[in-house]
Amino acid sequence: MDLREELRNATRPRHAEVERLFEPVDIGTGAGLRRFLLAHYAAVTPIEQRLGRIVDGPQAGCWPFRLSALLDDDLTSLGVRQRPTIMRADLSDAHPLGLCYVLGGSRLGARLLLRRLSETVGSSTFRPRYLTSAPDDAIWAHTRSLLAAAGDAGGYRQAIGNAAELAFSAFAEALALVEDSRETDDALAV
Structure with missing residues (x-):
């Protein structure tokens, strides 16, 4: 089984849980869209920071995209001045391929x-750049090529899977952080 398929099978329960948690967030409303973007900002930012710190080895430069910048622009456009504390999970040892798999x-x-x-x-409504301007086809093609190039992953398959699970958990934790930090929907726009 190739690495991408193995990751999809191994992370399916956690992925489904994260989708279930985000399902009630109605991005068709201003408050729901702000919560969605804030949660993604809180999860994506530390993952991209971790990937950006990789300067040596085969995964150096593995994530040339900056989704967090699009999220920051969207939040600014919506008048959201405060950013949530980024999620607390320790990504310092997370294998980059697992993180890339989830972001891709x-x-x-x-x-x-x-x-x-x-x-x-x-x-006629606001179109988040995070959803409209990211080069989605290029990102997914890049992610697939990273996973294919990993081959048998040199004995790191478990570490890659653990990192993917951690990345999915980051999204769940980030949504909980955003939900816990808001007193009212209006507080998000402060």
């Missing part, structure tokens, strides 16, 4: 969310 795969989900947003509110 999230772009497939972004397409579905954008379609849902378009169906819900039409074309």
